[in-house]
Amino acid sequence: MIRDRPAERTKIIRQRILVNGIVQGVGFRPFVFNLARQLQLSGFVTNTSQGVVIELQGQRTLIDEFVQRLQKDKPPLSEIISLQRTDIPLQDDGNFRIIASVDSADNQTLISPDIAICDDCLREMRDPSDRRYRYPFINCTNCGPRFTIIKRIPYDRPNTSMAEFAMCEACQAEYEDPTNRRFHAQPNACARCGPHVWLETVGDNKELAREQAAIELLARYLLDGKIVAIKGLGGFHLAVDATNEQAVQRLRRRKNREQKPLAVMAPDLAVVKKLVFLDAAEQELLTAPQRPIVLLKKKPHLPVAEAVAPANQRLGVMLPYTPLHYLIFDELQSRLPENKVPLLVMTSANRSEEPIVIDNEEARKRLFDIADYLLLHNRAILIRADDSVVARFAGQTVFIRRSRGYVPRPVFLNTQSKASVLAVGGELKNTVCFSKGGRAFLSQHIGDLENLLANQFFEETIEHFADILQTTPQRIICDLHPAYFSTQWAESQNYAPLVKVQHHHAHMAACMAEWQWDEPAIGVILDGTGYGYDGTIWGGEILAGDFTTLERLACFKPLPIPGGEAAIKEPWRMAVSYLLAAFGEALPELPFLKDKPIALIRQLLEKKLNSPLTSSCGRLFDAAAVISGGRQHIYYEAQATIEFTQAVRTIDVAPLQFEADLPYIPFEPIIRNLAELAVEGTPIALLAARFHVTMASLLEAVTLKAVQKTGLKTVVLSGGVFQNEILLKLLNAFLQKHNLKVLTHRQTPPNDGGISLGQCAIGLKLLLAGKEEVSFLDRVSGEV
Template sequence: MSTGAARAEPRTRVSIRVEGIVQGVGFRPHVHSLARRLALSGWVGNDSEGVFIEAEGTRESLTRFQEELGGHAPPLAVIHRVTVTAVPALGDSGFVIAGSREGGARAALISPDVATCADCLAELSDPADRRYRHPFINCTNCGPRFTVIRDVPYDRPATTMAGFAMCEECTAEYLDPHDRRFHAQPICCPACGPALRLLGADGRTHRPGAAGSDGGAARDPIRLAAEVVRSGGVLAVKGLGGYHLAADATDEAAVRTLRSRKHREDRPFAVMVADLDAARTLCELDPVAERLLTGPRRPIVLLPRRPGAPLARAVAPDDRRLGVMLPYTPMHHLLAREIARPYVLTSGNLSDEPIAYRDWDAFTRLAGIADRFLTHDRPIHVRTDDSVVLAAGGRELPLRRSRGYAPEPLRLPRPVRRAVLACGAELKNTFCLAEGGRAFVSHHIGDLENYETLRSFSEGIDHFRRLFDITPRVVAHDLHPEYLSTKYACDLDGVDLVGVQHHHAHIASCLADNQEAGPVIGVAFDGLGYGADGTLWGGELLVADLTGFTRAGCLTPVPLPGGTAAIRQPWRMAAAHLDAAYGGTPPGDLRVSSRHRDWDDVVAVARSGVNSPLTSSAGRLFDAVAAILGLRDTVTYEGQAAIALEQRADPAEESGYPVRLGGDEGEREGEGEGEGEGDLAGGLLTIRTGDLIRAVVEDLRGGTDPAVISARFHNGLAAATAASCARLRASTGIGTVALSGGVFQNRLLLDRLVQALRLLDFRVLTHHRVPPNDGGVSLGQAAVAAARDLEG
């Protein structure tokens, strides 16, 4: 045997399991192309757990394959784990994409819906392309995902595209590993895909058919629909996750008509614009806002409104902010181009109802609102509202996490021993399923105040359980016995129930959002939550970790006169706070008291305690100050008075009202019923809000500008809260503060408090993956239940 003869390098084979968001995002074509380039043999395919790979080649080529597998993955892929196992070599040749495997435990993750990519937009605008102006253009890098998926593995038969048979050209693209539409499950074209229709107000009268069916732009539903908006009408539009209502945002009469028909008095409408340049004419944009507006998630972004922005006043009455979004489907892009001006795009519902997403339901419920319906024949499987975010502190602060985000899982700070279902809160409800180290927070469900929303809640849980193959053994719920989410939990059989106090869930949500376990000093400021002592909490200082908490402090409790009536009528909270702050004898020359004939009766009710439970609510404190300043005596939506107070504040004002801190040494408030709940020895630290109320009144009576008063109130509350945290650090040694609760949607308070805490050398945790409001409570409940289960 010649010593110079070359010996072939031995081939080895590995089996690779890839978990994460790796289905429907072009991951198999990526693997196929990489394997072919490295001369590997084997296969890649989808199954219920993710992507499976067998690859055979030289050790060097397999090493490079594993290195580049994740490093050069498609943009929408999210890899959570890669497991590699050596297997016997087969000596086969060629690398193929295998058919999907069914069965086994389901661990495959589902991609959120993704905004139309640049490649598809280029085709959409190219008259020479066969998908020119096709409203349903998509590829592996964009398009519908979560809203069309019925089951996993993510293949076309398991989506709402199953009823659309691919034409020959689409089939060729679908089967070509080198095409960017390779195994793009919603693939279609004008010859084989869904079709748009413009219908009359009754949802039955057919208007001219799809573009190209009869030739000519005059019969194009997009152009006809745009004319409805441009002429002052209200258009119902079937989007990704439900129906929207559109109107010309520059036409005062059109927007007022929409408000009247929708029964939405004051809450601002979101506005869609064609591109960033159009957004800049309406709002001030920074790099974070631009990234959010143009990214693949395409949420509504709350932005500072430019003075003189060319919009109807009725779009966002008396609001210095504007919710803006850019088109996220081909249909929205086409519609925005044809309307050629900003247009309102708001949820298709009456106020307080869930968004309509089934055609028959939309035609019934929206018949009295819309003049025309722009609809199509691709079913929506999951009702999904638009997401809403705020750019704060150089990063996004979610206010509503839904389309574009759900159902992407969140990592938990601790693994789950037994699968958990967390049922969330009553308002802004989401639910959460957790297993292993992952938490699946649902899309926005809404306020659980009617049958339709409750049905959406229960159907959503069933859908998530099926998609992710999770059977919960532990079910977490709020302590409030009348919440529908609590009743749902208590009606379940064969599970262990875990009650989680509302504000502990808020702080746990912030911990889980930052993948931490605590302990922290938790500041939970919100509207109302059922307290462990039977009162209504809402301005809380907790010493907490994931397993339990101690109520260490709170805002001064005052009565909630008339119960829920005080939420709708902030002047009632002004009466309660003024009576408490002045010991029953507030100044008699305040306009807020003279505006209401039954003021004295409400004060009497508050003092009697009849239908007037005590509350430490920060949200109700903001309501009271807004009413005292004459900004809002009544509200038509949650948080309206507090928003008015924030927006009235002068951001240049740096002084704040001094606030004393007190400790009720002999009292034992808030003794807990749950594990790890109770009081600090020595009593409860109290932020004396009466000092703030008296300072507000003194400045108001002295003629100080309400803008200055509002700023001083915000600054004073922030300073007092930071000082309270410093006092608690002295007794606990804890140097980390977690901020949660709906009040921290207030950008001014959040910024001032974070700044004050950092000046005191605190480490500060805020939300960035789930909302600080009740939309994040389910994640906190799941984290608490999982942590207690681990210890139990």
């Protein structure tokens, strides 16, 4: 080869290198600068909207070495997605330099998520000799806020909420020094020139103290059982002493959150290990720069108030991720005896189902009757981002909520197309998703679109992503359900054609998109609710297809939901409906039936009053829980099923009786057998175990019939029911025994928080194929 000749290797050349990925705000340019000077290369590096542009001049071998080391030794928070090299004419540079950012209409750059404080900054903050000693906003290029403070790209200080803070001479010198850890750290500041913190009362908004004095007073109030709203990174937290039962109960009453578990923040790993069981993978999740809430199994007699996570075997735990968090815990620890550790409930500052509060004035108005005090600061949060929630189920990480720390990192699709679509998700656990340049940008958790504030947050998020991605979608994708706010919003837009996508197809497509899987597959899609093509409520579906074609092969036998939405909050209603379908008039003598208005339920069903049909697997789990002696009323989504699953002590049990018929999968044999065992007094732990093993065995048998029918060997598992760790583990193992490729979620939630990704992938594929809608064939009830 020509390049092997000595003269060619030492020849002076100039190359333009375009690097794309997460390369802004993560110390990438100073790394490039120092590496280029070390190799005695001239040229420059700059941020552009298309990525980082590097021009290098020097010996070809040295430029080759530069590229190798760039990819191998890049900064820890950076991620190189693509690197393009082009030979260009020589110039007279003299040395290597960093030049100002260049804007462009064609944005290809990825923005870093918000990152927890790094060890270097934490060490400096705790060092009395450091000029940032106890400064609550210390950061560097390796940590701190990113996504939540950016207005637009490129990620430069004037385009962030730090623009109003002029740096002092010392901070400016750091910012301009390529050899400094704070070179072009956009939120760089100190106590002289940066944001500050203060504590004020609720109601009259009287300032009580500032800076360290405010933190000292805050710690005193927390230990006295007070509720304090603390402004953080992506919004406010409501904080209370997690060991104080009365304080936690008071927070629940004020927040209108009766039983749904609350998250706890612990100061360090040593304290976490006193609370929960922790394996290596869970510890890695807990300490990762993203700092999510991790759902972990409780230890007995843990020093946490029972009201934090009542009747739940898991506790949501997170570590501090901002400097302010660490300062608060340091102050709390200084006030406690040696044998006690500080623990705080840190829950989103909102009323149930409303968006998290982010603005000082908003906090004063919306939290005045929840919090006793407000800890405020004057660095604006530009975009809301709740804490992310994850768990380790069946040896893999499962997202329950994907938000702060992970957004806006994209899911990379199996296409390089520059086409852009917008998917607006569903009604519950809403997220939205934009595609651009072969990447799907899934938004942070927006939540349930059931009130005006949530609707506004939804619209703000779409506008913000359109701004930072600098894109106008060519199509808008929404759910089939006509009553969803997201659907109605999409229908009101007139700048792009609208495509409607069936809910469970979107679940299936989301998982396939994560795996870049374009071939047809079988989908076992299980959840609580999804609007079907036939206008009924689907939720226990066996599908086949890809992004543009779909077949409905089978579903759980539909039955009516007595009372509609009321049956979700009162799962005893579903239990009655299943029992009537399985036994007819002669219902078994189950304890829960004694005080229930069975005649009223029969009347609703017979007259078909507010009793829509459903094939929902989620409702079947609810009914099984009630029949087995579990919860009859719930206070948060899937509470009955969660407690039913956590009752399982062993899976080494025989399944109940079942039949794996297609296209309607019968539930009657399971319900009859379960009810008969319950009447005999079988403990709920054993009933729960047998039901879970039954469902996995039944779904295995049904899937194998679908494999035989279609010839497909790939199976997708998606939908909120696959947050059930036992079912996920069992079915995954059962299917793999048959040499089937099983796709489960790795980057996004299996629940409705992921369906906007599936909608986006479907919409993009339809656009590229020149199709207006998905080709659908219903083999259950006929062609559609």
